[in-house]
Amino acid sequence: MNATEWKEKLSAIRDSFSVSITNRSAENPEALELRFLGRKGELALLLRDLKDIPLEERKALGALGNSAKAEMEARLSELKAAAGRAAGPAASGIDLTLPGLPCPKGSLHPLTITMNRLAEGFLKLGFTMSDGPLVEDDYHNFEALNFPPFHPARDMQDTFYVDAKDAAGKDMLLRTHTSPVQIRSMEKQEPPIRVFHTGRVFRSEAVDASHSFTFHQIEGLYVDKGVSMADLKWTVDTFMKDLFGTGVKTRFNPSYFPFVEPGAEVDMSCIFCKSGAGRCHVCKGTGWLEMMGAGLVHPNVLKACRYDPAKWSGFAFGAGIERFAMLLFGIHDMRMLYENDLRVLKQVQ
Ligand code: DAH
Numbered sequence: 001m002n003a004t005e006w007k008e009k010l011s012a013i014r015d016s017f018s019v020s021i022t023n024r025s026a027e028n029p030e031a032l033e034l035r036f037l038g039r040k041g042e043l044a045l046l047l048r049d050l051k052d053i054p055l056e057e058r059k060a061l062g063a064l065g066n067s068a069k070a071e072m073e074a075r076l077s078e079l080k081a082a083a084g085r086a087a088g089p090a091a092s093g094i095d096l097t098l099p100g101l102p103c104p105k106g107s108l109h110p111l112t113i114t115m116n117r118l119a120e121g122f123l124k125l126g127f128t129m130s131d132g133p134l135v136e137d138d139y140h141n142f143e144a145l146n147f148p149p150f151h152p153a154r155d156m157q158d159t160f161y162v163d164a165k166d167a168a169g170k171d172m173l174l175r176t177h178t179s180p181v182q183i184r185s186m187e188k189q190e191p192p193i194r195v196f197h198t199g200r201v202f203r204s205e206a207v208d209a210s211h212s213f214t215f216h217q218i219e220g221l222y223v224d225k226g227v228s229m230a231d232l233k234w235t236v237d238t239f240m241k242d243l244f245g246t247g248v249k250t251r252f253n254p255s256y257f258p259f260v261e262p263g264a265e266v267d268m269s270c271i272f273c274k275s276g277a278g279r280c281h282v283c284k285g286t287g288w289l290e291m292m293g294a295g296l297v298h299p300n301v302l303k304a305c306r307y308d309p310a311k312w313s314g315f316a317f318g319a320g321i322e323r324f325a326m327l328l329f330g331i332h333d334m335r336m337l338y339e340n341d342l343r344v345l346k347q348v349q
Helices: 003-022 029-037 042-052 055-087 110-124 152-156 180-188 229-244 299-304 321-329 342-347
Strands: 161-165 171-174 193-202 214-224 250-255 260-269 288-297 313-320
Touching: 003 029, 003 042, 003 055, 029 042, 029 055, 042 055, 110 193, 110 214, 110 229, 110 321, 180 193, 180 214, 180 299, 214 229, 214 321, 229 250, 229 260, 229 288, 229 313, 229 321, 250 288, 260 313, 288 299, 288 321, 313 321
Parallel strands: none
Antiparallel strands: 161 171, 193 214, 214 313, 250 260, 260 288, 288 313
8 A cells, every 4th residue: 555545545534434423323432433443443454554654654644644533532522422411311301419209107007006015014014925816716705705605795795707617516706805815825825824915806886986896905814823803903003004104093893794703894094184073075074994894714714724713813804905095196086096097197106
């Protein structure tokens, strides 16, 4: 190749580069760079051919080649910058300076918080957690708890029966209370026993501000040698004070439940009006709130679980958890606990 041919070749390369870069949809800047300026690119190969050209001409041609190279590099970097701008955040509609979207944090439901607090209270008193099924048989929900068939006390709990039979051929049911867990716990373990359970129960009731077809209860059971009403009173009083403050008082009224004798209803002094004076809408001016049922475990219940009533005695109690949740969080309508209204749930954390 002589000097003239070399110059012609250089100007052909420049022209072809110029066409390619103007019509850049065909090739991206990186491909152009590789094709013209790369180690085996068109310009590089041409510069290599300089070695065949006499020295006196070579210098001038070299200078020409280098200035072509510099010009091509400049145009390529301009093109790259423009491409970067086009693909950048502004072009895609993303503003990286905007604060991120808030990521909402979940929280526990007020009933769960309440159950956890009740559980903590009883764990502290040396009780352990026990469990039982939601779909129960007649034996555990009624019979072993000293509700014989056709006993009028069964009417205290309007029951949902399900379309399935238990081992005795009786209809299965949705448990109406957590008391069957007493039986299931005693069947599993020899005395002494000190257990509690929190969970869901079901009754065929119309829904209003203080009733629901499903709600939650806590159940407690303690059987040992010489357990008396005094143990029950101390346990309940200590627990209530732990939960609602040392200022609250408890009192026991005689009541009837087939599975305890004597049986009682436990009241707590009203935590809102603290006196009963005036027209407190929570205690209805009585100064007392009904909080749970309790009593000494009936000998028939102990016998059903093969605990000898001559040797062992115990107490049991059961309470509605919604009541505790409503008092702890100042909720006046039970339905608020089931509607999942985030405005309510956010206030209770
Ligand atoms: N199971 C009873 C109910 O649902 C509540 C209850 C009363 C539980 C007295 C007890 C108890 O353990 O001793 O109405």
